[in-house]
Amino acid sequence: MASIRIPTPLRAYTGGASNIDVVGETVGEALMNLVEAHPDLRVHLFNDDELRSFVNIFIDDEDIRFMQGLDTEIAASDSLRIIPSIAGGTVGWSLMEWK
Amino acid sequence: MMTRLHSRIADLNNEEVKRYSRHVIMPEVGIEGQRRLKASNVLLIGTGGLGSPLALYLAAAGIGRIGLVDYDVVDFTNLQRQVIHGVSTVGASKLDSAADRMLDLNPDIDVVKYNEPLTSENAERIFGEDWDIVIDGTDNFPTRYLVNDACVKLGIPNVYGSIFRFEGQLSVFYAESGPCYRCMFPEPPPPGLVPSCAEGGVLGILPGTIGTMQATEAIKLLLGIGEPMIGRMMLYDALEMSFQTIKVRKDPACPVCGIDKADVVLIDYEQFCGMPAHDHSEFSSADESEELDIKTVSVHDVKSALENGDDVVVIDVRDPHEWDISVIDGTVKIPKPDIQLAKNGIQGGRRLWEETVLKDIPKDKTLYVHCRSGVRSADSIAYLSEIGYDLDKMFNVEGGILAWADEIDPDMPKY
Numbered sequence: 001m002a003s004i005r006i007p008t009p010l011r012a013y014t015g016g017a018s019n020i021d022v023v024g025e026t027v028g029e030a031l032m033n034l035v036e037a038h039p040d041l042r043v044h045l046f047n048d049d050e051l052r053s054f055v056n057i058f059i060d061d062e063d064i065r066f067m068q069g070l071d072t073e074i075a076a077s078d079s080l081r082i083i084p085s086i087a088g089g090t091v092g093w094s095l096m097e098w099k
Numbered sequence: 100m101m102t103r104l105h106s107r108i109a110d111l112n113n114e115e116v117k118r119y120s121r122h123v124i125m126p127e128v129g130i131e132g133q134r135r136l137k138a139s140n141v142l143l144i145g146t147g148g149l150g151s152p153l154a155l156y157l158a159a160a161g162i163g164r165i166g167l168v169d170y171d172v173v174d175f176t177n178l179q180r181q182v183i184h185g186v187s188t189v190g191a192s193k194l195d196s197a198a199d200r201m202l203d204l205n206p207d208i209d210v211v212k213y214n215e216p217l218t219s220e221n222a223e224r225i226f227g228e229d230w231d232i233v234i235d236g237t238d239n240f241p242t243r244y245l246v247n248d249a250c251v252k253l254g255i256p257n258v259y260g261s262i263f264r265f266e267g268q269l270s271v272f273y274a275e276s277g278p279c280y281r282c283m284f285p286e287p288p289p290p291g292l293v294p295s296c297a298e299g300g301v302l303g304i305l306p307g308t309i310g311t312m313q314a315t316e317a318i319k320l321l322l323g324i325g326e327p328m329i330g331r332m333m334l335y336d337a338l339e340m341s342f343q344t345i346k347v348r349k350d351p352a353c354p355v356c357g358i359d360k361a362d363v364v365l366i367d368y369e370q371f372c373g374m375p376a377h378d379h380s381e382f383s384s385a386d387e388s389e390e391l392d393i394k395t396v397s398v399h400d401v402k403s404a405l406e407n408g409d410d411v412v413v414i415d416v417r418d419p420h421e422w423d424i425s426v427i428d429g430t431v432k433i434p435k436p437d438i439q440l441a442k443n444g445i446q447g448g449r450r451l452w453e454e455t456v457l458k459d460i461p462k463d464k465t466l467y468v469h470c471r472s473g474v475r476s477a478d479s480i481a482y483l484s485e486i487g488y489d490l491d492k493m494f495n496v497e498g499g500i501l502a503w504a505d506e507i508d509p510d511m512p513k514y
Contacts, residue, residue, distance in 0.1 A: 008264050012436050039447060040440055054288045061345040083334070083345065085284045086263035087240045 002030055002074045007084040013040040022080075027057060028070030030080060045082070056083040104231045104256065104320055107138035109163060115207060119161050132322045133161060137207075139321045142166040142230040144217060144246055146197040148306030149236030149260050149313065151183035156314040158201035158208055162321070165201065166211040166230060169193045176514070180303035216376065217242055219365040222249040232317050234258040236310065240287040241368035241376035247272060247280035251356045252363040256329075258316050260309040265302050267309040267335040270328050270347060271316050274356035277329035282350040287372045302337055309335065393480050396494040398503045401467050405429045413467045414460065416479045417500070421471065425511045427503055431459050435475045435482075442482040462488055469496035469503075471514075 001021040006014050024030030035042040045055050057064045058081045064072050111134055122128045141162050143150050146169045157165055171193045173184040188196035198210040213225055226249050233255050235246045250257040256273035272279045319325045334343045351357055369376050404411040416435040441452035468476040480493045504511040
């Protein structure tokens with residue numbers, strides 16, 4: 001099973017888990033299995049079946065956008081990472097709430 | 100291989116040679132390198148968490164001219180991480196506070212102060228005043244996109260650092276020889292899609308870690324030594340104490356660095372990101388809660404409802420760690436992210452949430468909802484209204500627990 005590293009902002013939807021093992025032949029299958037196990041993640045990663053444009057998925061150090069995207073085949077030894085877009089210390093995702 | 104960013108060189112007097120002796124005895128720097136640093140110009144965007152170590156170390160390193168862009172004043176809550184400021188400068192301009200400390204550390208440098216929020220209107224003027232490098236030490240998406248786009252347009256390298264709780268990112272975006280920020284993050288996440296408050300805050304040391312690494316990258320670029328982080332991003336996790344470097348590739352279809360520099364237009368970044376860039380902003384995001392007509396009550400109403408045993412349920416939607424700081428007795432405590440999860444769950448057909456998170460939020464009673472300042476509570480009311488709660492029975496507590504501390508209980512700590 002490949003593993004997916006969940007960034008801090010999304011751990012609220014995985015019960016706090018930071019690394020999750022997933023089954024799947026491709027990145028797309030693995031992510032679908034991930035959001036099936038953690039349904040509240042889906043809306044953060046997918047727009048219908050399309051990966052949201054601000055979600056970056058890496059296999060080791062490579063961006064899947066420059067591989068075969070969701071069709072990229074993965075091996076059990078692969079580490080997938082969701083790279084979040086982060087802005088700063090006091091604000092997180094929305095400036096409104098902590099200011 | 101890097102080309103040097105500028106070919107200027109300045110003279111060092113004997114005192115400066117002594118001051119920088121630990122630099123000049125290294126062959127990678129030497130007298131010539133130190134003279135280059137003295138002739139260098141570095142612009143820092145922000146003098147906060149990242150800006151503090153950046154300004155201190157770049158001043159100490161002998162960068163001859165350092166620009167600071169900030170409009171804020173030093174707040175007491177800044178001191179947990181913004182180590183360039185101090186108790187003696189609380190209430191003072193961050194620019195003055197930072198510049199005084201930098202010049203105390205190194206009186207031989209010039210500090211240029213821009214006491215204004217960076218905007219699409221002034222970015223080209225400010226960035227155009229002869230800066231070799233811009234360093235992004237901001238704390239919000241609109242300014243990050245603006246810094247990127249202006250750097251691409253003017254051909255200036257952007258030393259990027261960003262922090263979030265225990266995680267940090269570092270890269271150098273230099274479109275002349277690599278990708279830009281937008282190649283990696285074409286657009287920001289929409290506000291509200293990912294909850295902020297549950298994840299807010301930052302380890303005070305984290306901007307020190309990332310800021311000093313940004314300063315390192317700046318020095319490397321100025322000296323033309325080592326392997327700059329162009330085309331790479333370093334991901335740091337303080338809890339795991341792990342560093343991982345990933346590749347960032349130039350996107351040929353990038354809307355900013357994929358076109359002619361002259362055609363890059365600085366847009367309204369608050370509109371683009373759907374969020375304000377700074378406190379003084381007049382931008383208001385189209386939050387779901389803002390489209391609703393949510394009724395409000397004051398903290399005095401809350402006090403009398405609790406004292407009189409009115410048929411009112413007061414709900415505190417802050418996060419559990421905030422309850423440890425302060426609570427209003429008699430409230431029901433349910434964090435906003437849980438309410439959001441419950442809303443998503445119920446909308447997805449999972450009614451189990453009614454028996455868990457929502458079981459203490461009665462539909463038939465009047466609800467007073469509060470958080471720290473009143474934003475998360477308004478969002479919570481909006482969520483509840485989507486899953487069958489009556490908007491006429493829900494009231495947002497204006498000013499949140501901060502207003503309670505101001506008006507009801509002066510002994511309560513504020514945060």
